[in-house]
Amino acid sequence: MGFTERLLSTVMSTIENLYTKPQIITNLLTTSTVVLFLAVLAVVRAIQHYRYLLTLPDGPWGVPVLGSLAKFTKPFHLQMYEFSRQFGNFISVRMGSQIIVCINDAKTIRKIFSRSEFVARPKSALDCIVEGFGIITADGELWKKQRKYLHKHKMGLKFWGNVSETMEARVSHEVLDCLNALTKDTNEDPSTDSTGVNLSPYLSCSISNVICSIIMSTRFKHHTERFAKFINYFDEGFRLFTLTGPTIFLPFLRFLPNIRNVVKKLRANRFELLEFVDEIVEDHKANLADRKLNGDCSSEPRDLVDQYLMEIKQRREEGTLDEVFDDKDPETQMKQVLMDLFSAGFETVKTSLLWTFIHMLRNPEVKAKVVKELEGVVGPQRLPTMEDMAKLNYTRATIYESMRRTTAVPMGTTHSNTRPVLVDGKLIPTNSHVIPNLYAVHMDPVEWPQPEEFRPERFIQPDTGKVYKPKNFLPFGTGQRMCLGDSLAEMELQLFFASIMHVFDIDCVDPEKLPSLDGNFGATLTPSDYNVKLTPRNIEALVTANLKAKPANYMHMRTYGC
Template sequence: MDYSWSLALLGLSVVLFVLWWSRRRTPTTTRNVPAMPFISSLADAVEDFWITVDLFRAGLSQPHYMFNRFSQKYGPVFSVTLPYLRIVVLSSYEAIREAFQNQLLSDRPVIHVLKHGVKGHGVAFSSGETWKVQRKMVLNFLRAFGVNRSSFEEKIALEASHLNAELRQLDGRAFNPSHLFANAVSNIICSVVFGQRYEYSDPRFKKLLRAVYRNVAIIGGNTGPLQMLPFAYLLKPLIPVLKETEDNGKLINNFAKEVLEEHQKDFDPDNPRDFTDVFLRKMAAATTEGESDKDSNNNESILTVHNMCATASDLFVAGTETTSTSLRWGLLYMMARPDILEKVQQELDAVVGRGRLPRMSDKPNLPYTEATLMELQRVANILPLGIPHQASEDTTILGFDIPKGSVIMPNMWALSTDSKLWQDPETFRPERFLDETGRNVVKQEEHIPFSIGRRMCIGEQLAKMELFIFLTHLFHQFTIKKPDGSPPISFKGVMGVTLSPLPYEVCVIPRS
């Protein structure tokens, strides 16, 4: 039995004991969140045991599946109480919508390993005024620099052309698309945040990407819950991945700091080039013009170099991992469904033609293509457990009491596979997002790939633009085929922070 299995089994044993003991000594009322496992009888204990065994059979790689199983028994709101943490799992659209529109559930839990290793608070996992100030600045930057204008589209189209040039050099040979997609997408984020793109072979760039993807795998993997232990940093000598998480966080943060120092040499506040310059300008305004940037809770400045580096790192990590993972799923599904790819290509050829590449302005005239991208986001479900929230005060969800400090985890996978919401949810069928004529896209309220509420994805519009440009250019220029003799196509995901497809190879053949 390997290290992670041993650790997981030990942790599970402790958790089950604590759960049993807490249920034994705490009387239940109708207002309490149902706790898992609710061991009120031998039958309950046996049933919960076998559900847990199923989790271990899956190699702990499908926690969203396990939580969905428990929700069928305990309802759309139930809790898992760890020795140091209370997790409330939400498995219905009504529960998720109510929770994430509640101001008291807008905080983030602390990843203590990174907190002790990396100075500063970014926009992704900060809370309170620190989050509000930085979120407002990021949104203002995206609007000012034209996330819905041609300038952003040109950046993405340029990177898509670099990606397609790399693909043409393969001349139809089988390859694993992971690295190429990561390079392309991360260059978009580098261009937006740092003001430059990097060659795919740049050793500094490659080292940065390795750190990003390792942390994504570690924090979302078997040892992920350990990262939130208040004393996790003390366990680094005993658990190597905790130290690796911290080291990777420092590397990413230091990269942002080096870029910041380079920007300071020729910084012109009247002509900001990118997000780094915008942050520098806000810092200068807070210093010279007396603008308040203090957190009223501790009177500490929010607009600091450390916070800037943390926010830049957050944007880089989140923007790279989520979109590149979506692209890999897109290629995999089109390899498995050549019939759908052919329909997309027919629509692209009819609307765009062969003499130019697709543009965002073509999107309203490409309903089947847009529906295919929406269906891709539904079935791929790259964040099956979303991004956790935390209760800043005692509150309620669907009438259940939620104590202060509870971590709220939305089971987005349960939402996207709910047969009450989606007919034949396991089938890839773009038509579910089209009206009866097939000419108009139908939005579904329960389709929330970018989450919902105050902490929904801050880069939603940029991500949508990236997915559209990258995938339509790819489908317009190439036919996607499964390599001869390759293993059967699998849609089983690998759980990290995101749910990634298993490594695979594909052939992309230039279209005439």
């Protein structure tokens, strides 16, 4: 019999005596006896808890209530990376009331996230804001049905014919619009020669137009108040959500006045965004009604909104709404999915591009090689295409190296498990927060020698000169919860980056003040604002692209700001 078992036996024997021999209670209930009794219980509980901790992945010790929160002195991804250097690639950290399991190597991330037990999302005190709608925070059957639905209909592109060609046409249209806006503004404002241009608002508008045009046939003109207001709700939402982070680990904090005000503001922002999406949905309903009135009953859906509305109508008539929407209100679910797809498809692409241009400013020799390759493959008379990208190995490798060196979402997306799971002999308790540290994966000095250096050659096979993706490169995550739009995101990154680099020379406004690689950690790792000096180089390529532009697929679009 072990020590713990002997202690429990003594405690149970004492309790039995108290019940069977009440005459001795008075003698036993002295202060010293009660203290000893409680001490024994405390020791037993401590031993049990210690044994439980030994079943978990290794990690730093914490204190009651706070766990290891007091040990966080760096941004989350950097602190977890430091812990992994001490305790291994598979670690657990108690943060307040939550167990955080952090995975810091690609092999284990793939192994864990390929399992069906880890497709859940962790619950938090802020679930009341989204209320289980959408695709990002959805769980269980709703998530499975909606993800399957979005895959089936290619996010609204299925009925436009060849999906890849349609995607490229949409992206190329917005690339051209972005280049035109940059050219126009720099020509009209001579001060940009000295002050430079902030690429962020141009990329924000053009990249958001890609996803908006695909899922809801909506676009924005550059510098319009409506877009500024629309995007501000998302930007503010990301910022506010970061402020509520501690409530995930210390739920009681949500009752504090300042946190309650933040949550109230988040709800108000979501309501405003839903109102905007509702306006678009009502336009689609009116258009579908007009088409039916005109006898065009067999018309195919133009986008994801049309597809959802047609599906909802058909399912209502058949009484089978639950097969797609589970027990959720279908229109609210549709609107939240639209907002989820926008936020996921906009922020990470824009952030990755901004980082890539920073690396060009900080690594002029890499920039020169990219420009040389573009000149040789594309030439001065046109813009790059996806067909060109197959030959632009160094340009693509440069994008991948930027995504490795400054991963836009360094902690990936948090998963949770629906039951206790043993991995490599260690327990992951039910409802743990399971986080892939993509920063650690991409900065592992064993897999990536001198990881701080920017070297696109890491992604080029020495024997063939072709670009490739090593197994330890996971910018879009992995597993069943992997990014839905990874192919679209790659296309956007390649065409926007290659086209801007092809049309303009990009330089620092002040060569003595390079943009920093110290990002701002929140929902994504974003760079601080910076300006670049743009000098037209292949402006004839832009002229030719405008002459050959074919906006036929945009005739049905609603463009705000015209």
